Amino acid sequence: DIQMTQSPSTLSASVGDRVTITCRASQSISSYLAWYQQKPGKAPRLLIYKASSLESGVPSRFSGSGSGTEFTLTISSLQPDDFATYYCQHYSSYSPMYTFGQGTKLEIK
Amino acid sequence: QVQLQESGPGLVKPSETLSLTCAVSGYSISSGNYWAWIRQPPGKGLEWIATIFHSGSTYFNPSLKSRVTISVDTSNNLLSLKVTSVTAADTAVYYCAAIVVHTLQFDSWGQGSLVTVSS
Numbered sequence: 001d002i003q004m005t006q007s008p009s010t011l012s013a014s015v016g017d018r019v020t021i022t023c024r025a026s027q028s029i030s031s032y033l034a035w036y037q038q039k040p041g042k043a044p045r046l047l048i049y050k051a052s053s054l055e056s057g058v059p060s061r062f063s064g065s066g067s068g069t070e071f072t073l074t075i076s077s078l079q080p081d082d083f084a085t086y087y088c089q090h091y092s093s094y095s096p097m098y099t100f101g102q103g104t105k106l107e108i109k
Numbered sequence: 110q111v112q113l114q115e116s117g118p119g120l121v122k123p124s125e126t127l128s129l130t131c132a133v134s135g136y137s138i139s140s141g142n143y144w145a146w147i148r149q150p151p152g153k154g155l156e157w158i159a160t161i162f163h164s165g166s167t168y169f170n171p172s173l174k175s176r177v178t179i180s181v182d183t184s185n186n187l188l189s190l191k192v193t194s195v196t197a198a199d200t201a202v203y204y205c206a207a208i209v210v211h212t213l214q215f216d217s218w219g220q221g222s223l224v225t226v227s228s
Contacts, residue, residue: 001171034214036155036215038155043204043206043218043219043220043221044155044215044218046212046214046215046216049212049213049214050212053212055212055214087154087155089155091213091214092213095168096143096145096160096162096168096208096213097157097160097168097170098145098147098157099157100154100155100156100157101154102154103154103155
């Protein structure tokens with residue numbers, strides 16, 4: 001089974017900061033990687049799919065990169081609304097099966 | 110816009126069967142798309158449980174496969190989940206979600222239903 005590991009688990013940052021969250025796969029997953037944002041008490045929201053494709057309606061300050069085993073989610077200039085927990089997710093290219101990372105909580109410094 | 114609403118008992122006894130229903134509106138299940146269940150234990154991360162295609166093809170998390178049933182009722186536009194032999198480890202918020210075929214991603218989610226396993 002493919003394991004997804006995010007780092008850091010918690011990240012403290014200030015409004016306006018540029019932040020990067022890393023997700024590593026236990027084996028190559030090509031570009032089959034998505035990123036979700038979740039706020040307390042709410043369902044997750046898709047931000048990025050296929051490693052770097054921005055979901056419609058998601059602000060352009062969010063970007064994703066990587067392929068193979070290492071991926072990053074970057075927020076170019078943190079906004080107050082961005083403080084949340086972020087999850088990476090591997091998905092199969094040929095069937096709708098999924099593995100989530102353990103999450104990264106982005107906190108206000 | 111697809112809307113989803115989970116419903117079911119909030120409390121289930123250990124060793125019993127957890128049953129949840131997801132009412133889908135704004136889209137006919139029989140028209141296509143994949144449909145999924147995801148859960149989140151309190152204070153923990155997300156875990157995908159299972160996916161079903163409108164035609165009935167199913168996909169399961171290997172760690173849960175032996176205890177999970179997922180089904181669709183196209184007549185009533187409902188998605189269902191059953192988890193047998195539950196333990197405290199099955200306590201979680203359970204979400205149903207619609208998967209967009211071209212991205213294979215969860216596009217629309219229910220609000221979540223907390224199920225507690227306790228005697």
